Amino acid sequence: GAGVSQSPSNKVTEKGKDVELRCDPISGHTALYWYRQSLGQGLEFLIYFQGNSAPDKSGLPSDRFSAERTGGSVSTLTIQRTQQEDSAVYLCASSAQGGSNQPQHFGDGTRLSIL
Amino acid sequence: DQQVKQNSPSLSVQEGRISILNCDYTNSMFDYFLWYKKYPAEGPTFLISISSIKDKNEDGRFTVFLNKSAKHLSLHIVPSQPGDSAVYFCAASAPYNFNKFYFGSGTKLNVKP
Numbered sequence: 001g002a003g004v005s006q007s008p009s010n011k012v013t014e015k016g017k018d019v020e021l022r023c024d025p026i027s028g029h030t031a032l033y034w035y036r037q038s039l040g041q042g043l044e045f046l047i048y049f050q051g052n053s054a055p056d057k058s059g060l061p062s063d064r065f066s067a068e069r070t071g072g073s074v075s076t077l078t079i080q081r082t083q084q085e086d087s088a089v090y091l092c093a094s095s096a097q098g099g100s101n102q103p104q105h106f107g108d109g110t111r112l113s114i115l
Numbered sequence: 116d117q118q119v120k121q122n123s124p125s126l127s128v129q130e131g132r133i134s135i136l137n138c139d140y141t142n143s144m145f146d147y148f149l150w151y152k153k154y155p156a157e158g159p160t161f162l163i164s165i166s167s168i169k170d171k172n173e174d175g176r177f178t179v180f181l182n183k184s185a186k187h188l189s190l191h192i193v194p195s196q197p198g199d200s201a202v203y204f205c206a207a208s209a210p211y212n213f214n215k216f217y218f219g220s221g222t223k224l225n226v227k228p
Contacts, residue, residue, distance in 0.1 A: 004158070031214070042119070042204060043159070043218035056214060091158055099213050101147065101166075106158025 002026070004107035006092050012113045015084060021077045021110045025094030033095075033104060034067055034077050038088040046090075049075065079112075087114045118142045119207050121219035128226050134192040136222050138205035141186065145207040145217075150179060150190050153202045153221070162203075163190070195226045 005024040013019055025032050034046040045059040049069040060066070064082075069075040079086055089111050093104035120139045128134045138148075146167040151159035165172040165179045165188070172179050178191045192199055202221040208214070 033214075033216075035218075040124075040220065042117075042121075042220040043206075043216075045215055045217070048214050050214065056212075058215070093158070101164070103149070103161035103164070104216075106151075106160070108156060108158050 004092055004094050004105050006090075006107035006110050008110060009108065010111045010113075012115065013082060014115050015082060017082055018078065018080045019082055019112065021079075021090050021092075021112070023075045023077070023092030023094075023107060025073065025075070025092070026105055027073075029094035029096055029105070030072065031095045031097060031099075031102065031104075032069055032075050033093040034075070035091040035093065036061075036088045037091060037109075043091065046077070082112075082114045084114045087112055117220075118145075119205060119217045119219040121203075121205060121222050123222050124220070125223040125225070128195045128224065130197055130226055130228050131194045134190075134195045134199065134224055134226065136190040136192075136203050136205075136224065138188045138190075138219055139186060140188075140207050140217075142207070142209060142217075143186065144209040144211065146210050147208045147213065148179070148181060148188050149206045149216070150177075151204045151206065151218075152199075153204065159204055192224075195224075197226050197228050200224055200226045 032049040035043040048056040064080045089109040091109045093106045095102040149164040150162040153159040
């Protein structure tokens with residue numbers, strides 16, 4: 001596809017379960033970002049990948065959160081032992097090179113609900 | 116800590132009039148600012164940006180103004196159209212970590228026909 005693709009679009013799970021969210025960036029984009037948007041809040045930076053460099057994980061809220069990017073393309077965000085406060089929309093974005101002057105292209109997000 | 120703030124959660128404007136969306140920031144190191152537009156159930160889309168070396172950037176109906184001394188930026192939409200109804204986010208980054216963007220909480224714009 002032409003845009004950033006995220007799956008699933010919606011996920012409902014019980015507290016304590018692990019969840020995996022997937023992001024397919026735009027082909028050729030080397031930079032990939034994960035954000036979280038809780039109800040009534042702005043986008044909260046989680047993690048940033050650029051090419052083969054070590055990711056910037058400074059936004060991950062706890063060690064229950066981790067992310068991988070395989071082959072410089074697809075990324076998965078994993079949340080272990082989910083808590084109710086993890087309920088949010090998780091957005092993925094990619095850009096051609098990374099950097100502030102490279103607009104990010106966002107996917108439509110995964111709406112995660114923890115019961 | 117919220118380094119980028121959008122204090123108006125919503126704004127209602129008549130079609131054809133000007134829409135002014137405001138954004139304040141606290142970090143004086145921010146040097147690049149962006150506005151994104153978001154429709155329901157979709158991801159944000161990039162709208163317009165401005166570097167701190169400028170105080171104005173214009174793109175068609177959209178103009179962003181930056182007041183560095185006040186740590187304030189605004190997005191003007193003239194004339195407003197019903198299709199502009201969406202949530203608008205401002206975002207900022209600093210040169211010491213230009214890949215990390217700080218977003219405001221958004222302002223929901225409703226343009227009435």
